[in-house]
Amino acid sequence: MPHAWDYVGAGYGIATVALSTYMTWMFLRIRRLRRVLGGDADD
Amino acid sequence: MSTLRRYWFGATVVVALAVTAVFALWLSPPDAQQGDVVRLLYLHVPTIWVAFLGFFVTTLASALWLVPRTRRVEWDLLAGASAEVGVVFTGITLIVGSIWGRPTWGVYWVWDARLTTTAILFFLYLGYLALRRTAATADERGKRCAIAALIAFADVPIVHFSVTWWQTLHQSGTVFNSSLVSGIHGSMAFTLIWSVGAFTVFYVYLVMRRLQLAELEEGLEERELELAIAERQRVEEMVSV
Numbered sequence: 001m002p003h004a005w006d007y008v009g010a011g012y013g014i015a016t017v018a019l020s021t022y023m024t025w026m027f028l029r030i031r032r033l034r035r036v037l038g039g040d041a042d043d
Numbered sequence: 044m045s046t047l048r049r050y051w052f053g054a055t056v057v058v059a060l061a062v063t064a065v066f067a068l069w070l071s072p073p074d075a076q077q078g079d080v081v082r083l084l085y086l087h088v089p090t091i092w093v094a095f096l097g098f099f100v101t102t103l104a105s106a107l108w109l110v111p112r113t114r115r116v117e118w119d120l121l122a123g124a125s126a127e128v129g130v131v132f133t134g135i136t137l138i139v140g141s142i143w144g145r146p147t148w149g150v151y152w153v154w155d156a157r158l159t160t161t162a163i164l165f166f167l168y169l170g171y172l173a174l175r176r177t178a179a180t181a182d183e184r185g186k187r188c189a190i191a192a193l194i195a196f197a198d199v200p201i202v203h204f205s206v207t208w209w210q211t212l213h214q215s216g217t218v219f220n221s222s223l224v225s226g227i228h229g230s231m232a233f234t235l236i237w238s239v240g241a242f243t244v245f246y247v248y249l250v251m252r253r254l255q256l257a258e259l260e261e262g263l264e265e266r267e268l269e270l271a272i273a274e275r276q277r278v279e280e281m282v283s284v
Contacts, residue, residue: 001146004079008068011083011142015090015135022131026252033259037266 044251056248059241063089066234074231083143085234089242091136091161095199096246097129098168102196105189119185120261122192123175124253126168128246133165148212156205157213164202167195 044052067085074081104122107113140158141151152158171191177184206215227235 001078001080004073004146007080007142007146008082011086011139012064012068014138014142015086018131018135018138023249023252026249026256030252030256030259033256033263037259037262 049251052248052251056241056245059244063234063238063241066230066237071230071234077147080143080146081231083139085238087136087139087143088235089238090132090139092239093242093246094129094132094136094164095203096243097125097132097250098164098196098199100125100250101129101168101171101192105192108185109189109193116181116185116261119181119188120254120257121250122188123172124250124257126171126192127253128249130165130168130172131249132242132246133161133168137161137165153212155212156209157202157211160198160202160205164195164198167198171195 063085067082071082071085073079101122104118104125108115108118108122137158140161144153145151171188174191175184175188177187179187205211206213
């Protein structure tokens with residue numbers, strides 16, 4: 001099948017970017033709220 | 044869970060997903076008909092499985108919240124956390140499925156029964172997440188959201204059985220079909236099973252972290268409420284003086 005790897009790359013690439021963005025948002029918000037609430041900010 | 048254990052769990056998830064990538068992209072062979080495009084299915088299948096699992100957990104937690112004897116705020120938070128992770132994975136399922144559809148079917152999207160019901164599922168739970176953000180007392184909001192979660196879950200079996208009930212473009216179940224005979228073997232079957240396991244562990248990790256964030260958000264809300272009450276009392280005292 002022509003260009004098969006282009007589709008595979010697009011699929012895995014988009015999934016990686018989407019999950020990385022979601023996790024980054026979540027971790028940054030956890031860290032910020034921990035600071036605001038006076039807890040430890042270890043991650 | 045302690046910070047150290049959380050780090051170890053996170054490291055386990057990273058390793059499990061890395062092994063998935065190695066098998067999915069290098070070690071498993073191309074399909075006889077689909078060629079290398081089949082590698083997208085090692086992402087497509089686990090993400091929808093995890094989304095179903097997420098929505099099931101949301102339904103269970105919502106039911107536990109609705110029953111007065113088991114009502115705890117943690118169930119409501121778990122329901123929200125699991126639904127959000129489920130929505131993320133449903134979105135990825137739809138995108139990866141569309142990318143797979145282009146070389147396989149010749150189109151990115153078609154109003155096929157499976158695709159349509161999955162898109163409805165995505166928007167149902169987006170609506171559920173929007174409902175969680177509406178202004179109301181915690182009890183009112185919890186009740187509304189729990190009932191909405193129970194209703195939304197009705198679409199999950201419809202998505203699953205859509206390929207049996209309506210003979211449209213999407214192929215019927217490869218593993219969970221009526222004869223329960225899997226059509227895949229060897230390293231391809233192993234890759235699929237491994238990726239489902241890896242994504243399940245990933246889901247547990249994401250829900251744990253999202254739950255942690257939800258608890259912090261609850262704490263912030265309580266603190267802001269206390270500050271607002273204190274400020275109002277201060278203003279009232281000033282006015283009375």
